[in-house]
Amino acid sequence: MTENSRTEYKRELTDSLEKEVVAFLNAGEGGTIYIGIDQDGRIFGVESIDQTQLIIKDRLKNNIQPSIMGLFDIVHETHDGAGVLRVVIAGGLEKPYFLKKFGMTEKGCYLRIGSACEPMPKEMIETLYGKRIRNTIGRMESPRRDLTFAQLKIYYEARGLHLNANFMKNLELLTPEDRPNYAAYLLADENGSSLQIAKYAGTDRVDLIENRDYGRCSLVKALKSVLDRVDVENTVFTKIGYPLREERELIDSVAMREAVINAVVHNDYSYGAVPKLEFFSDRAEVTSMGGLPYGVTQADFFGGCSVPRNKEIMRVFRDLDIVEQLGSGVPRILKVYGKDAFEIRDSYLRIIFWFEQKEGAPIGGVIGGAMGGAIGGAMGGAIGGAMGGAVELAERQKEIVQLILTEPKVTYRQIAQRLDINDSAVIKHIKALREKGVLKRIGGTRGHWEVVEEKKP
Numbered sequence: 001m002t003e004n005s006r007t008e009y010k011r012e013l014t015d016s017l018e019k020e021v022v023a024f025l026n027a028g029e030g031g032t033i034y035i036g037i038d039q040d041g042r043i044f045g046v047e048s049i050d051q052t053q054l055i056i057k058d059r060l061k062n063n064i065q066p067s068i069m070g071l072f073d074i075v076h077e078t079h080d081g082a083g084v085l086r087v088v089i090a091g092g093l094e095k096p097y098f099l100k101k102f103g104m105t106e107k108g109c110y111l112r113i114g115s116a117c118e119p120m121p122k123e124m125i126e127t128l129y130g131k132r133i134r135n136t137i138g139r140m141e142s143p144r145r146d147l148t149f150a151q152l153k154i155y156y157e158a159r160g161l162h163l164n165a166n167f168m169k170n171l172e173l174l175t176p177e178d179r180p181n182y183a184a185y186l187l188a189d190e191n192g193s194s195l196q197i198a199k200y201a202g203t204d205r206v207d208l209i210e211n212r213d214y215g216r217c218s219l220v221k222a223l224k225s226v227l228d229r230v231d232v233e234n235t236v237f238t239k240i241g242y243p244l245r246e247e248r249e250l251i252d253s254v255a256m257r258e259a260v261i262n263a264v265v266h267n268d269y270s271y272g273a274v275p276k277l278e279f280f281s282d283r284a285e286v287t288s289m290g291g292l293p294y295g296v297t298q299a300d301f302f303g304g305c306s307v308p309r310n311k312e313i314m315r316v317f318r319d320l321d322i323v324e325q326l327g328s329g330v331p332r333i334l335k336v337y338g339k340d341a342f343e344i345r346d347s348y349l350r351i352i353f354w355f356e357q358k359e360g361a362p363i364g365g366v367i368g369g370a371m372g373g374a375i376g377g378a379m380g381g382a383i384g385g386a387m388g389g390a391v392e393l394a395e396r397q398k399e400i401v402q403l404i405l406t407e408p409k410v411t412y413r414q415i416a417q418r419l420d421i422n423d424s425a426v427i428k429h430i431k432a433l434r435e436k437g438v439l440k441r442i443g444g445t446r447g448h449w450e451v452v453e454e455k456k457p
Contacts, residue, residue, distance in 0.1 A: 003039060003115040006031040011038040013052060017087075018063045018099055019110050020117055024089040025068060025097040026128070027112040029296070029305040030327075036084035045082030052085060063101070066094040069172055070311030073318070073326040088326045091300075091307040093136060093293060095128040096120060104129065137269050138312050141175055142185035143192070151189050151218040155320050172312050182269060183312035186219045193219070195226050195264065196276040203280050209395065212420075215274075219313065220320065223264050226277065230256060232403055232418055233279060251284060251353045252336045258329040259351045261322060263288035266309045266349070287350045302339055304331060393438070396421065397429045401438060401451060408448040 003009055006029065008020050013035055024031035035056075036046040046052050053074050060072055073088040102108030109120035120128075153163050168174050173184035185191050194215025201207035214229070215222040234251050263275035268290025278285045292298070293307040306327030308314040317323040333341065333351060343350040393401070399419055403410060410418075416426045433439040442450050 002041070005112055005114055008033045008115070009037045009039050009041070010035045011044050012036070012046070013055065016117075017056065018059060021060060021068070021072070021087070021089055022064060022097045022099060022108075023110040023112040023117040025064075025071065025092040026095050026110065026120065027091065029300045029303070030089045030091040030307070031112060032089070033087040034084060035087065036082065037079065043080045043082050043084065045079075046085050049076055049083045049085065056085070056087060063099060064097060065100050066092075066097065067172060068092060068097065068311075070308060070313075070315030070318070071326075075325060088306075090311075090326055091293075091296065091305060092311075093295075093307065093309065094132055095295075096125050096132075137182035137186070137310055138172055139175055140182035140270060141177075142180040142182055142188075144185060144188075144190075145180060147180050147184055147188040148190070149188055149218070151221050152187050152316075155218075155220050159320055161319060171316060181312070183310065186269065186313065187316060189218055190216060192216065193222075193269070193274055195222050196274060197226065197229060197279075198276065199279045201281065203282050205278075219264065220316070220322070223261070223322070226260060227257060228418070230260060230277070232399075232406075233284075250355045255333045255336045256284070256286075256353060258332045259286040259353070261317070262329045263349075263351075265314050265317060265323065266290070266293070268309060282355055284353045284355075285350055286353075287348055289348050291346045291349055292344060298344055301330065301344070302334065302342075393433070393436070394429065396425070397433055397438075400426070400429055400433065404439065404449045405451055408450065410449070 005027070006024075008024075008031065010017075010033060017033070020033055024033075035052070036044055038044060053076070056074055061067075061069060068089075071090045071092055075086040075088065077084050077086050096104060096109045098104050098108035100108075104125060106119045106122055106125070109125050110117050111120045111124070112118075149163070149167075156163050164170075168180065168184060173181055173187065175181045180188075186193055194213035197210075197212050197214065198205075198208060199210040201209050214225045231253070234249055234253060234256060260275075260277065263277075263286050267273065267275045267288040270290075273289035275286070275288045278287070290309065292301055293309050296305055296307050304327055308326075314323065314326075318326075323329075337351075337353065341351050341353065343352060396419065400415060403415060403418060407414075412423060412426050412430070415430075416423050419426075430439065434441075437452055440450050440452060442448055
């Protein structure tokens with residue numbers, strides 16, 4: 001292990017920590033500081049791990065400006081049996097960052113050059129300050145003043161955390177003028193923002209069959225609703241071959257979850273744009289508006305550079321354990337789908353997930369048969385034989401069949417909640433499916449649903 005432009009080793013916590021962090025913030029691509037490992041790579045460990053973590057957090061919170069809350073993460077790791085702290089620093093958008101006690105001067109501003117931390121020249125300080133992105137949601141004023149946060153408080157309490165009377169200041173939901181900012185607006189119980197889900201019958205955007213907004217509420221609640229919907233849409237396809245049953249997701253669920261969360265965290269809300277999720281017959285696309293953050297190249301992006309566009313939202317999502325570690329999302333997607341899944345433009349960033357295909361089990365798409373006409377073909381033959389490929393189902397009926405294939409014990413009420421329809425509609429569709437011979441009930445009220453399948457000895 002050797003130090004480089006993105007990695008620093010410290011045998012113990014020293015007074016130079018803030019200076020090193022400032023240098024990583026100003027370098028753009030961020031970096032990592034290991035505490036408990038010396039420059040030669042020898043493991044010494046850290047005593048009083050929990051106390052040291054709190055000290056680091058307080059020092060970085062109080063001694064660096066502009067605020068870097070949401071831009072760093074402290075992780076406890078074990079190396080050769082010894083406890084080590086890994087401090088992950090993201091690149092910041094409000095450069096130049098500086099030591100609070102020295103201000104925006106050559107003694108306060110530093111830059112990472114190779115493995116060294118160098119003072120920033122006055123000319124560079126002035127240039128960076130001139131380019132500082134001021135139109136971030138932390139500085140934008142909320143279009144409404146009458147904000148309430150009952151939903152956000154419930155999510156925090158569920159994590160064992162309590163939001164006191166000063167939570168808006170502590171979570172940086174106020175502008176420098178102490179007015180609610182746009183991040184507060186997005187996290188409030190009521191707002192005008194939403195997350196969009198669209199479904200198309202084919203491979204293009206011509207035949208739209210569903211367009212739904214999830215929002216007008218706290219961004220946390222909206223995100224959780226979208227993730228629940230994705231779980232339903234990400235149908236497991238089944239290949240029937242007596243007596244075996246083979247199952248696989250259409251899209252890797254971990255990668256898909258990371259893509260949706262990243263789209264919400266990194267979307268550019270400054271001009272009213274919102275993230276969207278689109279399902280086609282052969283793929284799903286997750287799009288966030290705004291492209292890459294200022295100063296971040298594609299090489300930086302794919303190399304693991306983390307520059308949260310909305311650090312206030314990142315901070316809340318990390319508090320609520322929605323985001324596990326800073327900068328962990330893109331590597332997880334790359335591991336499964338590679339760089340070809342990403343489409344990066346100046347105005348947007350899109351991740352494209354092509355559906356899994358397996359010999360003998362064509363899917364025809366994420367919602368394949370739900371949009372294609374004969375659900376038997378779409379579900380890889382799961383119910384094709386029983387229906388002879390000729391049974392035409394309504395869109396809702398296809399969604400119900402997909403849901404039952406993954407959750408045979410699902411109740412009428414749960415179906416209504418998952419698909420956002422009323423109970424009477426569910427009863428009507430279930431009745432039609434039973435009359436068409438697609439569904440049958442096994443075991444009465446305490447039993448389960450079964451999709452009729454052709455079994456081949």
